[in-house]
Each structure stands twice: as structure tokens, then as C-alpha cells.
Amino acid sequence: MLTQKRLWLAKDAKEYEQWREFLKTGDLFPEDDATYTVGIYDGKKLIATGSLANNIIKYLLVCKSYQSENLLTQIIVHLIDRLHEENIFHYFVYTKPDKEVIFRSLGFKKIISVKEVLFMEQGNPDFTDYLHEIGQFDRQGQNGSIVMNANPFTLGHKYLVEQARKVCDHVYVFVVSEEKSEFKSSERFALVKAGLKEFEDVTVLPARDYMVSSLTFPAYFLKDRAQLNIARVQAHLDATLFKERIAPVLHIKKRFVGEEPYSKVTNIYNEAMKEVFDPELSLTILPRLAIKGEIVSATKVRQALKEHNESLVESFLPDNVFAYLKDKNKI
Missing domain, CATH: 3.40.630.30 (Gcn5-related N-acetyltransferase (GNAT))
Structure with a gap:
């Protein structure tokens, strides 16, 4: 029985x-x-x-x-x-x-x-609703995109956007919506939007469940604990979804990422995008911004916050993010 x-x-x-x-x-x-x-x-x-x-x-x-x-x-x-x-x-x-x-x-x-x-x-609301939501911001042209967790938004993220703007008619910045970071999704989205408000050719959008999420790429949030063979499968799924269903809605022809010297999982993601996107989408991997010889990363900012290293935090963040952290007594 x-x-x-x-x-x-x-x-x-x-x-x-x-x-x-x-x-x-x-x-x-x-x-x-x-x-x-x-x-x-x-x-x-x-x-x-x-x-x-x-x-x-x-x-x-x-x-x-x-x-x-x-x-x-x-x-x-x-x-x-x-x-x-x-x-x-x-x-x-x-x-x-x-x-x-x-x-x-x-x-x-x-x-x-x-x-x-x-x-x-x-x-x-389903995926069709999401495509309708982002489709309202469509701009014709050779558009680019960046997907970022921005935990928190740093000068490195802003530098990536600035480089993309040089070769694109419009840049779409998707902020990861998953609640698996030290900073809440709503905080991260607001800080990115405020940090890029000076650029009229940049639109900030939520990724919802359809980019770098527990659904499409759960291994991303496990980082060094992730099984790399599983991460590879998930990275291909995430990249395929972006290429086939999301990019066409916004006429996205280019995607930009930063070099990844630390995370094997993120490197696997970059490799998967390169493999999946070609030839319809180009993937540009840019060197990370360095300040006084030190690579800017959100990981270093979070560590500096724990260590109360205010000078490093201030040097790596846009003014609006630094002011927000001060206001919230996070420094």
C-alpha cells in the first residue's frame, strides 16, 4: 500500500x-x-x-x-x-x-x-504582464543593458553604466529583485535610480522573477557554496530567457558586465551569456573600476561597513548612496 x-x-x-x-x-x-x-x-x-x-x-x-x-x-x-x-x-x-x-x-x-x-x-501577474510593463519603456535604436544586484550601488556600477552609454542609444539597467541581499530590493532599486537620475538615456527597471532570481539562477546567491555544474545549467537558462524573451521587447543588442576576479559562479554566468547570446546579442566584459589601485566592489563596501571603515565606504560610493547610509546609521 x-x-x-x-x-x-x-x-x-x-x-x-x-x-x-x-x-x-x-x-x-x-x-x-x-x-x-x-x-x-x-x-x-x-x-x-x-x-x-x-x-x-x-x-x-x-x-x-x-x-x-x-x-x-x-x-x-x-x-x-x-x-x-x-x-x-x-x-x-x-x-x-x-x-x-x-x-x-x-x-x-x-x-x-x-x-x-x-x-x-x-x-x-505573469511573465506576459512583466513584458508589457517593461515594454512601455521601449526606445528604438541600438540599446544596451546591465543587470545588477547593487548590494549596494557603487561607483563601479555607475562606471559600467557610463561606459555602456558611450556606445548605446539607450541603456536599460535591471535591478535584481530577489530578497537575498543585505540591502532590501526596494532600497537597492531606489539607490540605483537616484544614482543614475542625471542620465536621460538610462532607464532603471526591476528584474522581478525573470532575471538572476531564485527561479532562473538560484546558484547565484550561493556563490562559493554552489555546485558549479548546476550553476552552469541555471546560467544558460537565465541567459536564454533574457536573449529570447526580454531583449527583443526593448531592442537590446548589447549587454555589459564587469570582469569578475572573485566569484567562480559569476564567471560561469559571464561564460554562459557569451555562449548563448552570440550572434544576436553582444556581450562586453569591462575591466572593473579601480580607485587608488583598489578594485571597487560591493563586497568590499559591505566588509568596510562591518569594520566601520568610513573612508573606504565613502571613496567607493556615489554621494547619494553614502548620504543614505549615513542617514540610516549604517556607517
């Missing part, structure tokens, strides 16, 4: 290990981001599972010898019911492309897929 139950992965080490080993049989390697997990058992044998990472359905797997039992649909319906119980009505799925038919039958819409990953959603 088959039984279904919730798995308490954070509390039960044995259950967690069984779950991880089962996922490996389907070439799934979890990143410890599951907030809710359900399993179906045949006796003590785990034969099907699925998880939520907040509003993302992922880690779906059914044992091959049980795939005629309709267990995957049972798992998905259970997870959707769980989301509805928590009043979440906009959710996503991050799974393998062979699951597309099942999810379409349950009302999901495809956003993008690559060889290894399928990305779909259900609920509103």
Missing part, C-alpha cells in the same frame, strides 16, 4: 539522506532551499517526491518502476493545494523538459526551456 506524507528534512537527518539519495537517481542535486517537501512511500521505500522552495515547485521525481501510477500528478496537485492554503496563487515550476505536457494540463504556461531545464508558471 502506498502512503503519502510530509518530509521534515531539516529535523530528520535519516529522512533527509534518503531523500537526497533518491533525488540523485534522477540526476537531481538539491541546494537545501526546500521549504516544504512531500513523499510517497511503498512501505519504507521512497518512490516519489516533490518540494516547494517558497513559491517554486521543484525536485520532482518518481521512481521509474512506478511511473504508470500517476504519482507525479498526485504530488503536483498536493503542492499546489499547499500553496493555495498559504494564499499563494502565483507560482512557478523548475523541472525537466519532459514534464511539460503534465504541467500544461494543470494550467501552467511555459516561460522558457533549455536542454536540461523547463521553467513554467501559473497565476498573475
Whole structure:
């Protein structure tokens, strides 16, 4: 007899290990981001599972010898019911492309897929709404783009924008919306917008769930803890989504990034963009701005804030960001 139950992965080490080993049989390697997990058992044998990472359905797997039992649909319906119980009505799925038919039958819409990953959603506001939102700012021409976390916005970020402006008719700056940084999304967006307000040929837009997010590129936020093979797959998904669905809406032909001397994951992202974009989009990798021989980075600013090194913080930040930090007693 088959039984279904919730798995308490954070509390039960044995259950967690069984779950991880089962996922490996389907070439799934979890990143410890599951907030809710359900399993179906045949006796003590785990034969099907699925998880939520907040509003993302992922880690779906059914044992091959049980795939005629309709267990995957049972798992998905259970997870959707769980989301509805928590009043979440906009959710996503991050799974393998062979699951597309099942999810379409349950009302999901495809956003993008690559060889290894399928990305779909259900609920509103959806990706179509997002494209309409940013499409209102479309300017004809040879436009460029930058995606930044800006945690916080530094003179290095501003320098990147200034270099892009030299070769583009208009520059779109997308600020990562994910709430996984020391500075909140609303703070970062406001500081970037204020820091670039002098440039009439620059538009600052939110990335929402569709660029460098827990959905498209969760490994980005794990940095050195990320498995690099998984980061590579996610980077290709994020880059493909940008190239095929977002860039055409704003006539974006160029994307700009800074050199990355510190993070292997960000380097993988830069490599993936170069590979995916060519030849429709050009990727320009610019040397990082250095001040008095020291490369400017948001990481160094955050460290300087912890160490109360006000002079370094001030030298690396635009005036508006420095004034904001002073006002909020963060220095």
C-alpha cells in the first residue's frame, strides 16, 4: 500500500539522506532551499517526491518502476493545494523538459526551456504582464543593458553604466529583485535610480522573477557554496530567457558586465551569456573600476561597513548612496 506524507528534512537527518539519495537517481542535486517537501512511500521505500522552495515547485521525481501510477500528478496537485492554503496563487515550476505536457494540463504556461531545464508558471501577474510593463519603456535604436544586484550601488556600477552609454542609444539597467541581499530590493532599486537620475538615456527597471532570481539562477546567491555544474545549467537558462524573451521587447543588442576576479559562479554566468547570446546579442566584459589601485566592489563596501571603515565606504560610493547610509546609521 502506498502512503503519502510530509518530509521534515531539516529535523530528520535519516529522512533527509534518503531523500537526497533518491533525488540523485534522477540526476537531481538539491541546494537545501526546500521549504516544504512531500513523499510517497511503498512501505519504507521512497518512490516519489516533490518540494516547494517558497513559491517554486521543484525536485520532482518518481521512481521509474512506478511511473504508470500517476504519482507525479498526485504530488503536483498536493503542492499546489499547499500553496493555495498559504494564499499563494502565483507560482512557478523548475523541472525537466519532459514534464511539460503534465504541467500544461494543470494550467501552467511555459516561460522558457533549455536542454536540461523547463521553467513554467501559473497565476498573475505573469511573465506576459512583466513584458508589457517593461515594454512601455521601449526606445528604438541600438540599446544596451546591465543587470545588477547593487548590494549596494557603487561607483563601479555607475562606471559600467557610463561606459555602456558611450556606445548605446539607450541603456536599460535591471535591478535584481530577489530578497537575498543585505540591502532590501526596494532600497537597492531606489539607490540605483537616484544614482543614475542625471542620465536621460538610462532607464532603471526591476528584474522581478525573470532575471538572476531564485527561479532562473538560484546558484547565484550561493556563490562559493554552489555546485558549479548546476550553476552552469541555471546560467544558460537565465541567459536564454533574457536573449529570447526580454531583449527583443526593448531592442537590446548589447549587454555589459564587469570582469569578475572573485566569484567562480559569476564567471560561469559571464561564460554562459557569451555562449548563448552570440550572434544576436553582444556581450562586453569591462575591466572593473579601480580607485587608488583598489578594485571597487560591493563586497568590499559591505566588509568596510562591518569594520566601520568610513573612508573606504565613502571613496567607493556615489554621494547619494553614502548620504543614505549615513542617514540610516549604517556607517
